[in-house]
Amino acid sequence: MIESFLAQRRWFGGKGRTFSVTGTRELGRFGAAPEVVVLLVEVSYDGTGDRELYQLPLAVYDEPQERLDHALVGRWPIDAVEDGAFAYDAVHDRAATAHYLQAFATPPASGIRFVRLPGHDLDLTAHGTPFSGEQSNSSVLFGEDSVLKLFRKVTPGENPDITTHQVLTEAGSTHVAQLYGWVEADDLHLGMLQQFLRTASDGWDIALASVRDLFAEADLHAEEVGGDFASEAARLGLALAEVHEQLRASFGVGTVTGASLADAMSGRLTAAVAVVPELGQYAERAAARFDALASLESVPVQRIHGDLHLGQTLRTVLGWKLVDFEGEPAKPLAERLLPDSPWRDVAGMLRSFDYAPFAVAEAMPEDDPDVLHQRSVRADEWARRNRKAFLASYCGEAGLSDTDRTLLTAYVIDKAVYECVYEARNRPTWLPIPLAGVARLTAD
Numbered sequence: 189m190i191e192s193f194l195a196q197r198r199w200f201g202g203k204g205r206t207f208s209v210t211g212t213r214e215l216g217r218f219g220a221a222p223e224v225v226v227l228l229v230e231v232s233y234d235g236t237g238d239r240e241l242y243q244l245p246l247a248v249y250d251e252p253q254e255r256l257d258h259a260l261v262g263r264w265p266i267d268a269v270e271d272g273a274f275a276y277d278a279v280h281d282r283a284a285t286a287h288y289l290q291a292f293a294t295p296p297a298s299g300i301r302f303v304r305l306p307g308h309d310l311d312l313t314a315h316g317t318p319f320s321g322e323q324s325n326s327s328v329l330f331g332e333d334s335v336l337k338l339f340r341k342v343t344p345g346e347n348p349d350i351t352t353h354q355v356l357t358e359a360g361s362t363h364v365a366q367l368y369g370w371v372e373a374d375d376l377h378l379g380m381l382q383q384f385l386r387t388a389s390d391g392w393d394i395a396l397a398s399v400r401d402l403f404a405e406a407d408l409h410a411e412e413v414g415g416d417f418a419s420e421a422a423r424l425g426l427a428l429a430e431v432h433e434q435l436r437a438s439f440g441v442g443t444v445t446g447a448s449l450a451d452a453m454s455g456r457l458t459a460a461v462a463v464v465p466e467l468g469q470y471a472e473r474a475a476a477r478f479d480a481l482a483s484l485e486s487v488p489v490q491r492i493h494g495d496l497h498l499g500q501t502l503r504t505v506l507g508w509k510l511v512d513f514e515g516e517p518a519k520p521l522a523e524r525l526l527p528d529s530p531w532r533d534v535a536g537m538l539r540s541f542d543y544a545p546f547a548v549a550e551a552m553p554e555d556d557p558d559v560l561h562q563r564s565v566r567a568d569e570w571a572r573r574n575r576k577a578f579l580a581s582y583c584g585e586a587g588l589s590d591t592d593r594t595l596l597t598a599y600v601i602d603k604a605v606y607e608c609v610y611e612a613r614n615r616p617t618w619l620p621i622p623l624a625g626v627a628r629l630t631a632d
């Protein structure tokens with residue numbers, strides 16, 4: 189029963205693999221009519237020994253609720269066959285999400301703890317609406333006041349999305365949505381409540397619109413077109429520099445050897461070649477870039493975003509905000525919590541500027557070789573211009589030292605290699621984007 193429900197959810201990471209539910213545990217319950225029951229579900233992947241934990245908040249009703257048919261998980265208790273109550277995914281039920289909001293104001297006596305930070309009067313009258321965009325977790329918007337993100341795949345221990353937002357909120361950062369509180373049970377972080385950014389537009393969407401404007405004006409250069417993105421790219425660079433500075437001040441700085449970073453990158457490259465054999469032709473030249481990194485004795489590391497790209501940035505009337513500090517979802521939590529070089533985040537953004545023109549071109553099929561040539565020149569120009577604006581602004585007056593350049597080059601290659609595997613598995617028609625990136629980055 190739960191298996192078929194999971195298999196159809198966008199947020200379930202085990203789609204396409206053979207799995208079964210090997211355990212369920214009730215973490216706590218609160219509210220009435222419906223009662224919200226928070227279930228922890230253990231998923232095991234056949235023949236691999238891999239196991240994952242998923243959070244399933246349920247709205248439990250005595251009678252079937254037709255309006256929630258699409259969110260039916262099954263009968264409750266879960267092993268009741270015919271005479272049990274009815275359990276629905278709580279995220280989709282306005283009455284259940286109202287219990288969540290109320291619980292932040294009046295914490296219930298329950299295994300589920302609701303922690304609230306001072307400084308914001310919650311609008312307790314706001315209705316909960318499930319977020320309809322693409323995401324790996326499940327968010328509920330409470331009017332124009334707050335957003336509750338419930339984590340789906342959970343791991344015991346600290347969730348960096350909460351702890352990083354907490355530190356940045358307390359430091360007064362203007363580049364994140366303020367953290368209002370979080371939900372936890374045992375040693376699990378289950379969700380977080382944040383400021384709703386009412387005037388936000390997705391950075392990826394704005395970048396695509398800018399490229400479309402450029403392609404529509406074949407004779408003009410990027411800087412001559414109305415939708416030029418370079419000043420936004422520069423503001424993003426400054427925002428990231430400020431966030432990194434605040435994270436350094438709050439979490440501190442450590443050091444690691446360049447050799448340890450280079451080893452990890454080489455290992456990831458070897459694993460990636462096994463998935464994307466076309467990468468093999470660039471392996472030797474990529475290794476030379478990693479060797480340069482290995483020669484650095486000491487590399488500063490700190491808390492970073494960990495998975496930064498244009499889709500993790502929001503432009504509001506008050507400037508750029510960064511969202512989703514959870515790190516790369518595929519990495520184990522322990523790895524995501526390790527301090528890393530801030531150049532990883534810079535590299536993620538630089539790669540995103542390469543992606544945008546290709547994504548637009550892919551959505552505008554064209555046979556005329558002249559138009560195609562013109563577009564490819566413009567695409568290159570757009571990416572180059574925005575990479576340059578972002579980087580110049582991130583580095584500020586200090587500019588880019590030789591050591592910075594060595595680090596950045598290695599991190600950008602590492603990210604493009606990661607993207608090759610990501611695209612091969614998720615969007616094979618987009619594989620040429622990161623492959624072209626690896627080719628360019630490793631060219632002499």
Ligand SMILES: Nc1ncnc2c1ncn2[C@@H]1O[C@H](COP(=O)(O)OP(=O)(O)O)[C@@H](O)[C@H]1O
Binds near residue numbers: 323337
């Ligand atoms: N505080 C916020 N206010 C408004 N929209 C937000 C906020 N935080 C995130 N979003 C939107 O929700 C999307 C998903 O959020 P994100 O934190 O990336 O979720 P996930 O971890 O599930 O991928 C973002 O791409 C952004 O468009």
Ligand SMILES: O=P(O)(O)O[C@H]1O[C@H](CO)[C@@H](O[C@H]2O[C@H](CO)[C@@H](O)[C@H](O)[C@H]2O)[C@H](O)[C@H]1O
Binds near residue numbers: 498536540
């Ligand atoms: O946002 P997620 O944490 O789920 O990140 C994963 O998916 C991203 C795609 O949605 C992927 O990003 C890649 O594609 C983006 C365009 O869709 C592009 O802007 C990024 O630069 C590129 O890396 C990300 O790598 C992956 O981890």
